[in-house]
Amino acid sequence: MYIFSNNLTVIPRLWAMLSFCVLPLCVFSEPSHPEKPAESVISPATIGDSLTLPQVLALTLTNNPALIAFSEEIRAREALTLQAGLLPNPVLNANAGNFANATAKGFDGDAVTLQLSQLIELGGKRAARIEAAAARREVADWDYETQRVTILARATQAFIDVLGAQAHAELAERSLQLAQTVVETVANQVKAGKVSPVEQTRVNVTLATAQSEKLRAEREWAASKQTLAAFWGGSATEFSTVRGDLEHIRPLPPLESLNVRLKQSPTLRRWLSELSRRQALLQSEQAKAVPDLTVKLGGTHFLQNQDYVANVGISMPLPVFDRNQGGIAAAERRLDKTDAELRAVRFRVDSEFSATYQRLDATQTEIENYRLTILPSAQSAYRSVQKGYRLGKFALLDVLDTQRTLFNAKAQYLRALTAYHQCLADLERLIGGAVNEDSQ
Template identity: 35%
Template sequence: MTIRSKRMPTLAAISILVWCCGVAAEPLPSVAPGTPAPIDLQAAIRLALEQPGLRAAAYEVAASEAAVDQAGRYPNPELEYLREGQQAGTRTTTVQINQPIELGGKRRARLALAQGGVTLARGELAAQRQDIRSDVIAGYYAVLVAQERQQLAQSLIELARRGVDVASKRVAAGKISPIDETKARLAAVDASVELSQASGELAIARTKLGALIGKRADAITLAAHYPEQLPDVKPLAALLAAVGDSAPVQRARGHLAAQVAQTDVERAARIPDVTVSVGRQRDDEARRRQTVVGLSVPLPLFNRNGGNLSAALRRSDKAHEELAAAQVSAASDLENAYTRYAVARNEVALLRQDVLPNASSAYALTLKGFEFGKFSYLDVLDAQRTLFQSRSRHWNALLAAWRAFADIERFAGAATTTTQHRSTELESHP
């Protein structure tokens, strides 16, 4: 009976340890009636793309397209009435229509500028969609990892409580000092603090994701998904080839097109327009009517629009440099994200293959040795702390990998993964 009673805590501790290490691989419990439907990654992205911020950018595209129609309109004619003299029989009345005629390609330049505005608005819309997609990927997996860390903290509490039970029994048997029991109880308190912190991190992650997809934090339920399966990304050279489609480069390219079009508008404005006048004049004194034809041409003596043209040229030069800087910056950020992803992914693999199994085995052996008097409880606490830190480091590395992957998608877009629709495949991974 004594030998059996000594083995029971060991078996229970090992069972709890196995549950702790395998809890992340288990699917989430089924959704109870009345709770929100689970949201997978694609649904989260779709919800985020329906939020007011992106709709506002879409309205800007519609407004820019309407501006194109306005830019193609010709100047309105002008109806002019002129009367000379007040006495009947001696006055002269003239009625004429004045039609401005644009020269120098002003209408064409104005249309090009409006088309550039459409291109800029569409590029901004595409860039916002890409940014939103990347933010949702990072936020989605931040919630998943926070959930796993919360479960890890909960399992640590169970382990700490089991340690308190074992220590209490050994103190009662007179085999260890009461100080060891105090240490065990302190370890249980620390585990409760860890759970509180993990719960807080989960709440923050849910709030951030809820702000992206337009839902309350308490209304977010993610679909059953194990976030440890990381996607394979294309080689860096292939990703760099697609960096021209990144959000910052698209914005800079659209801004450059708009500035070039503005330069053409200012260049065309240097050529003055003419106004053609056609009308009829009635002379009461001579009792006759006659046709009036006129031509008005401004004389560009004092203002040839040189200052505006020079300013537009310099802004075009600035936009060229900004585009070059955006390309360099996007390539640099992509390389950094690629490196961070590779480092985090290697760390995840190393922790999963070597560190976590060894830490689990070390804790199980230390706890068993403690029950048989071969180790002090300080050794048990060290092994327990090492196990928790290993699991926590594992989830931190996973989160870092997913954040780096989101940044890669931000700068490389659809060219990120080696398999098309990889994100959809990931959602169905058990």
Template identity: 40%
Template sequence: MVKYFLPLCVAAWPAFALAAAFNLPASEPAAPLTLQTALALAADANADLSAARHELSATDGAVQQAGLLPNPTLEVERVDRKRADDVRETTFLISQPLELGGKRSARVQAAERGRDSAAAALTARQAEIRANVIDAWFAVLAAQEQLRLAQESSELAQRAAQATGRRVVAGKVSPVEETRAKVAAASVTLELLRARSELAVARKKLSAMWGNPSPRFEKADGDIDQLPALPDQAMLHHRLAQAPAMALARSELASRQSLAQVELSRRVPDVTLNLGSKRSEELGRSQLIVGFSVPLPLFDRNQGNVLETARRVDKARDELSSTALRLDSDLAQAREDFDLAREQALALRTDIVPGAQSAYAAATTGFENGKFGFLDVLDAQRTLLDARSQYLNALAQAHRAHASITRILGAEQ
């Protein structure tokens, strides 16, 4: 039994090793993938989010360490002045540093502000990953629609080529028209190949958000035609003040201010209390030792570190202002991009695409009845394909702009 089981384990080991190396999520469905499922998968298995959570957990240790008291020091000294045992002196001394100037409380506060910064960084990372997943999911949805459009275009081109071939056989058009129809069908076939390649790339980018290099889901399940709505301008600016990047910048400023307070507290020298006993064998008795030591701040008063942390506070304050201006500009740009793409998509959906569809149908019917030439059909077909492609691109741009707004503002609570 063992001799059959061992080769089986050896053969199965590469599969287990590969799964462990890539941390494949077992919950990814081998079925249509909704946006909520994709967001849940990324929230559970994204490596960047896991790293940010570990960083936040690590700051708990920093807070614990900052609140600890300094350890005492035990010193033992034995002096032999002569060879005789009765002239030896043995000294036991315990030294305990006493922190003055609020050093311990300043350290704890700085560590807590560092933990707040790690929590804000985690929130910002979550908003970024969420926006990336939304962007990647809609990219898959758009690529699927682009592939469907390419397939329909290929069918249209094939039907046009077949109709031209029948008219050539009937002697109604020149064989040159048939050649043009075949060239047009071949061009559409190239577009079909490109659409398949773009869909494969988009699927891999989406599944990579939760650490899966080989996507297992069948397709992105959603309606790309449904455009999201945005709140009014006042609500957007209200949410901008609570944006993850703003919270991170404010926490960094608070952390820098706490570190500056730590360096200020270190200007006050600490006192070290000494307590011990000296045993003299010659005298036959022990002597109590009590004392203290304190450094004299004649040269080093920590002035360099105080100046450094003060300038870093100024830097953090300027970065907070810069972040506010940058986010306001990015939000305005994303809002304009969303509005423009939305208007373009609505115009293409209601007017341009239906008109191009009617023109192509009329040109095809007229060509089959001998009223139009093949160039008219080819132009109408090209116009229809361009209109459909522009519509999909407008939808993709609208969803991409909405994802950018989500990245800036974070998830709505």
């Protein structure tokens, strides 16, 4: 009854496969600290003739340039966190006085002074600086998680595109074969004088249409393969087909349970970390209002009488005019701005999630309608008309019409299946993991 049973090999749940590939999409307790991506364990030479979704995700995770760039930024933020915790360097001063002054005597004679000064940060500046750098690193971690989830979702969608295009090409091939069979049958009937030559013209048009549809399907298949290979910087020539099961559909969990998981999505966690970073920056600006203390210790050596004098001193700017009022006010405004951006992101994510869930639910209903009603009815009608045509009860035009209806129904069913899995990947991108947790 269904059109994929003999053509597609069963694969695990589209998104849940990540958990079996030891390639988790997202860690919700804490953002991961990725190391520099190692050379991929799956190279073009080991892909093989047929590509699976786990291979696609592995290649993407280890070779995608955008992910590599994000991991480099995380290591840069680590270096900045280290820099933020370093103490100010001490300063060594040396000067000499009264050289070439022959009349200067005693303590007014030649003298050499050495002085060591150390800046002591007050007001918790160093602690605030470390906290701000750590928050900046956490934001980078969540940026990486968000980008990783997004890229893997897009790679999954590209894989589904190839899988759907491949099935369309197979369907077009079968349609062409059937059209060629009809042309041969009608040609024999025309030679026997059983039907008019006009009937042969009709089936020839049908054959030409099927050939055109096959060429179009093959072009789309080739284009989708190249789009997929671009996720790991590869080429469509590295594989010939993909293996998957478009008909593998699972019931959707309740909307309420997915809404709970949405609140822990990488996108929202990223903006919560950004809010914490802005709060740390505000504390850092407030700490700058407290002046720092400089301690000085040194001595002067008088060369004429070989005497020594010790020098001790402190210095501190007086916060009369500059108390970092502008820096504090700017940090407060940016904190308010980030809070508003967080609310906007929550609204956008909630809206996109709700729309995607409803679209997914509607597509699932459409698929069930095709499975239970449309495809069986179209198949039954085609068989009945074909049988009636051999008995002389139906005209050739009826056969061609039911044939076209059947293949159009199969093509629409394919499009619905592809749309379902595309939409599912979008939904799982939003929540940062598999929709059906029990499949992991």
